[in-house]
Amino acid sequence: MANLISEPTPLTVLSPIKNGDDGSQTFASLTRKYLQSLDIHEKSPMAKVPNTFLCRFFVLNDVFFEGSPGKVDHLKSKYLVFCCNFHGDLNTYLREFWQNAQQEAQKIWRHCVAFEQVHDAESFIDYIKKCELNTTIYFNGSTGLPLDEQLKALYLKQEFSQFACEKQGLSAEALFEAFQEFVERTRPADLTGPTWKPGQNTL
Amino acid sequence: MPDQHIDLNDIQGNIVKAYGRFGYPKARYIFFQFHDVEAGRNFIRDLLPLITTGRPWCKDQPPSATTNIAFTYQGLKHLGLPTKTLHSFPEEFSMGMKARADILGDDGESSPTEWDPIWHHDKYIHMFMSINAKSLEALEERYKKIQDLLKKSSGLVTQLRGHRDGQRDDLPYQEASAIFVDGKPTPTEHFGYQDGISDPYFKGSGGNPLNVVGGGKPTRGDPATLQGWEPLETGEFILGYPDETKELPIAPVPTLLSFNGTFMVYRKLHEKVKTFHDYINNVGKDFPGGPEAVAAKMAGRWRNGAPLVLFPTREEANAFAQEYEKARELAATSAKGKKRYEELRLKRTGFNFGNDLAGSRCPMGAHIRRANPRGCLEFGIKDAFATPGALDNRRRILRRGLPYGEVTNPLSDDGEHGVIFMAIGTSIERQFEFVQQQWINYGNDFKLSNQKDPLLGNHDGKDMFMIEGGSPDNPPFFCPEIPRFVTTRGGEYFFVPGLTAIRMIADNLIDPT
Amino acid sequence: MSNIAGKSYAMTVITPIPKIWAWVNLLKFWYSKNIRKKKSFGLQTLSLIHYARWVIIRPSQFPRLSSNQPKEDLHYAYMLFFSNFNGSWSQYVDSFHMAIPKGLDRIWKHNFKYPKSVPLQPFHRYILHNQIWTDHYYNAYPLASSNDVKAAIALRAALLEFIKQSENMSPEEFQKAYKAFLFYNQQHIAKMHSAPVINLADQAKVERVRLIESYEKTLRDEHGKPNF
Numbered sequence: 001m002a003n004l005i006s007e008p009t010p011l012t013v014l015s016p017i018k019n020g021d022d023g024s025q026t027f028a029s030l031t032r033k034y035l036q037s038l039d040i041h042e043k044s045p046m047a048k049v050p051n052t053f054l055c056r057f058f059v060l061n062d063v064f065f066e067g068s069p070g071k072v073d074h075l076k077s078k079y080l081v082f083c084c085n086f087h088g089d090l091n092t093y094l095r096e097f098w099q100n101a102q103q104e105a106q107k108i109w110r111h112c113v114a115f116e117q118v119h120d121a122e123s124f125i126d127y128i129k130k131c132e133l134n135t136t137i138y139f140n141g142s143t144g145l146p147l148d149e150q151l152k153a154l155y156l157k158q159e160f161s162q163f164a165c166e167k168q169g170l171s172a173e174a175l176f177e178a179f180q181e182f183v184e185r186t187r188p189a190d191l192t193g194p195t196w197k198p199g200q201n202t203l
Numbered sequence: 204m205p206d207q208h209i210d211l212n213d214i215q216g217n218i219v220k221a222y223g224r225f226g227y228p229k230a231r232y233i234f235f236q237f238h239d240v241e242a243g244r245n246f247i248r249d250l251l252p253l254i255t256t257g258r259p260w261c262k263d264q265p266p267s268a269t270t271n272i273a274f275t276y277q278g279l280k281h282l283g284l285p286t287k288t289l290h291s292f293p294e295e296f297s298m299g300m301k302a303r304a305d306i307l308g309d310d311g312e313s314s315p316t317e318w319d320p321i322w323h324h325d326k327y328i329h330m331f332m333s334i335n336a337k338s339l340e341a342l343e344e345r346y347k348k349i350q351d352l353l354k355k356s357s358g359l360v361t362q363l364r365g366h367r368d369g370q371r372d373d374l375p376y377q378e379a380s381a382i383f384v385d386g387k388p389t390p391t392e393h394f395g396y397q398d399g400i401s402d403p404y405f406k407g408s409g410g411n412p413l414n415v416v417g418g419g420k421p422t423r424g425d426p427a428t429l430q431g432w433e434p435l436e437t438g439e440f441i442l443g444y445p446d447e448t449k450e451l452p453i454a455p456v457p458t459l460l461s462f463n464g465t466f467m468v469y470r471k472l473h474e475k476v477k478t479f480h481d482y483i484n485n486v487g488k489d490f491p492g493g494p495e496a497v498a499a500k501m502a503g504r505w506r507n508g509a510p511l512v513l514f515p516t517r518e519e520a521n522a523f524a525q526e527y528e529k530a531r532e533l534a535a536t537s538a539k540g541k542k543r544y545e546e547l548r549l550k551r552t553g554f555n556f557g558n559d560l561a562g563s564r565c566p567m568g569a570h571i572r573r574a575n576p577r578g579c580l581e582f583g584i585k586d587a588f589a590t591p592g593a594l595d596n597r598r599r600i601l602r603r604g605l606p607y608g609e610v611t612n613p614l615s616d617d618g619e620h621g622v623i624f625m626a627i628g629t630s631i632e633r634q635f636e637f638v639q640q641q642w643i644n645y646g647n648d649f650k651l652s653n654q655k656d657p658l659l660g661n662h663d664g665k666d667m668f669m670i671e672g673g674s675p676d677n678p679p680f681f682c683p684e685i686p687r688f689v690t691t692r693g694g695e696y697f698f699v700p701g702l703t704a705i706r707m708i709a710d711n712l713i714d715p716t
Numbered sequence: 717m718s719n720i721a722g723k724s725y726a727m728t729v730i731t732p733i734p735k736i737w738a739w740v741n742l743l744k745f746w747y748s749k750n751i752r753k754k755k756s757f758g759l760q761t762l763s764l765i766h767y768a769r770w771v772i773i774r775p776s777q778f779p780r781l782s783s784n785q786p787k788e789d790l791h792y793a794y795m796l797f798f799s800n801f802n803g804s805w806s807q808y809v810d811s812f813h814m815a816i817p818k819g820l821d822r823i824w825k826h827n828f829k830y831p832k833s834v835p836l837q838p839f840h841r842y843i844l845h846n847q848i849w850t851d852h853y854y855n856a857y858p859l860a861s862s863n864d865v866k867a868a869i870a871l872r873a874a875l876l877e878f879i880k881q882s883e884n885m886s887p888e889e890f891q892k893a894y895k896a897f898l899f900y901n902q903q904h905i906a907k908m909h910s911a912p913v914i915n916l917a918d919q920a921k922v923e924r925v926r927l928i929e930s931y932e933k934t935l936r937d938e939h940g941k942p943n944f
Contacts (some may be wrong), residue, residue: 588761
């Protein structure tokens with residue numbers, strides 16, 4: 001359940017990958033290969049998906065054997081796992097996922113069971129919900145505020161820390177003026193900019 | 204009394220004794236290469252009788268000079284240790300310090316390419332030797348003895364040249380010495396700070412039990428008293444004994460090779476004395492309390508050793524330092540004097556940051572608060588962790604070493620002066636490397652983003668250091684554009700075997716199967 | 717492929733749990749509701765975690781989307797643990813297990829062969845044995861730790877408030893108010909930069925990204941388009 005104020009929403013998705021291969025590689029291997037080829041940081045497709053804080057994809061090949069006297073378990077399918085922390089409600093998030101990164105979503109999930117039924121945002125939402133697992137325990141060590149607020153805050157922290165150091169010791173007049181300039185330049189209330197880009201890895 | 208379970212006779216003396224502070228102010232560090240397995244074994248067999256152990260000196264006359272040895276991964280390989288044994292050593296040790304430069308932050312002027320020539324070759328250094336002595340004469344005498352043993356190898360063991368001293372860059376050893384004032388050795392380094400005040404105190408070390416205060420691990424008791432501290436587990440510093448996570452530390456095989464041994468980090472750190480003084484003088488013009496207060500805020504102690512937490516003003520710190528020095532002199536002559544000295548010693552070590560959570564006395568980013576957080580990583584939240592030192596008890600290092608060189612011209616950064624820094628612990632990665640990377644060159648654990656240790660950080664001239672304020676009228680002060688005060692000039696990782704292990708290496712008895 | 721994105725590390729661990737204990741789900745929920753009271757088993761103070769979650773999945777709960785998809789038949793239920801933390805694997809595990817051993821043991825104690833969090837080496841081995849490597853990890857703020865985010869949010873809120881309050885002040889009044897503002901927010905002021913190289917595989921990662929790029933190029937050259 002989403003909390004719009006400060007709790008992030010956790011989403012855990014296990015999508016079964018079709019057994020079989022394309023004539024040479026298994027669908028699971030192909031899925032993994034595509035995931036591993038994705039660009040990272042600001043070029044990741046997930047940077048285009050609004051309000052994504054942290055997320056990961058991986059292919060779950062199987063479960064592990066802990067050794068005797070444990071029993072050996074094997075999964076009958078391999079699963080594409082998507083684990084995400086975001087702001088907002090699930091429907092909105094997934095709709096925007098589809099709207100902003102449809103191509104990548106189609107490539108990521110293309111080898112999953114029944115994904116051929118997905119052809120628009122609504123069917124994508126339905127599909128993901130079928131694959132969703134409940135979170136048993138969730139720990140939020142950060143914040144669930146909208147991503148633009150977080151990124152603007154990070155931008156401001158960086159700029160203000162520099163300002164505080166640089167403008168130390170100014171006269172009242174000069175400080176007053178410098179601060180006005182700072183506010184004009186950084187526009188603290190304006191979430192559209194200047195700010196950090198999602199996934200930005202350089203200053 | 205030392206713990207019965209610990210065989211100090213088998214442990215090398217430099218692990219349990221900081222010689223520099225035990226009346227051995229002169230030191231020489233020498234590096235060797237083995238060109239032949241047999242010759243190498245013979246050399247260390249010959250050295251065995253000279254090696255100083257951890258046996259308490261109260262039992263006999265202290266020697267006039269000490270000798271200790273340690274090996275690099277390459278050294279152990281050239282002494283013929285089996286592959287299985289070699290592979291059982293930790294990765295950072297087998298890689299060596301240069302290969303870890305990115306983790307250690309040895310970049311720019313601290314890059315391995317800038318180090319003394321002796322460090323330039325790969326797989327070059329095999330053995331380390333330290334000689335500490337009461338006098339230069341004793342040092343020379345011991346050194347000559349070593350030279351005689353070396354001659355026996357007919358050139359199959361060589362002493363490596365390539366240390367710089369300002370004039371030459373091919374010296375056959377690294378000389379180090381306490382800084383002498385009026386003919387007496389002092390505990391200060393070239394920036395003028397008293398050094399090595401709180402060294403870790405562990406079970407069985409045989410040291411003065413009072414050293415547990417500030418040197419042990421924090422309990423929830425009063426940090427000014429013995430109840431506020433407990434000795435750290437032996438296994439944090441010596442292999443083969445239980446450590447802070449209630450197990451035997453990871454160690455190379457066979458057990459007899461690692462038992463009573465440990466790892467040691469050697470680093471030659473150049474101190475840019477002019478840069479340091481220019482900086483504190485310059486910033487001190489704007490900071491209340493002036494340059495001396497800036498120097499204190501960077502370290503967390505006044506340069507005379509008084510901790511900011513207990514002595515927030517310079518007047519208090521100076522008065523204390525005078526009293527302390529007087530007591531130290533009287534301690535040798537009367538029981539009353541000794542008692543007073545011990546009381547005062549606790550004022551240098553018996554504190555934590557529990558009453559200074561916002562850093563208004565000792566800044567959050569000050570050197571001592573980083574290097575030894577004294578349980579403050581709970582940030583004042585009572586019982587947040589199973590034990591207050593949960594995040595720092597496994598990051599402690601025994602610090603050894605002495606200053607080197609002289610400051611002949613305080614108006615220049617050139618010349619050769621700094622400290623030979625040695626860090627001892629059972630895991631270089633978990634202890635030294637962690638502290639260096641996460642606490643010296645980064646600040647997240649202290650909620651300081653990327654702020655670095657003001658004194659030791661690998662600054663690039665863009666960092667700032669914040670001195671927290673104490674009230675709305677006394678806001679934080681920002682030390683801008685900190686230059687790099689300390690640069691790395693060389694270093695390596697070593698394994699310090701126990702005496703039995705050295706003998707077994709010499710006798711080719713190491714068998715991991 | 718990397719578990720690292722800037723200042724964050726993605727840890728995923730999957731461990732078997734006897735089915736009967738999977739029903740302690742409810743109990744776990746009860747725990748989690750009490751987490752806040754118990755300082756989140758110390759997690760909050762540990763402060764190096766952005767987000768973490770535990771997901772218990774019984775065999776019947778594995779998503780099955782078509783009758784063609786074989787039904788899972790497993791001896792155990794499984795617990796999935798996902799964490800996004802700041803620092804390296806060993807730094808995190810080391811901190812985690814020393815700071816909050818009881819909290820960890822409470823969460824994992826019914827898992828098959830869970831060795832307890834102290835001593836460290838069996839715990840290390842347990843985590844490593846059951847860890848799954850991430851194929852793609854995305855972090856919206858690779859330059860920020862969890863502490864940085866929290867400080868930034870607090871600082872911005874205070875700054876917005878300060879701007880409002882100081883609107884009609886004279887320069888002198890402003891200076892006094894500004895000093896107070898700095899003092900009250902000093903714990904939030906510090907500059908960020910790239911994460912330290914937390915292990916040397918991070919460099920390998922950069923190298924690997926380059927390799928994959930050239931690999932992709934080869935694929936494209938041969939087939940005209942990426943062969944995925």
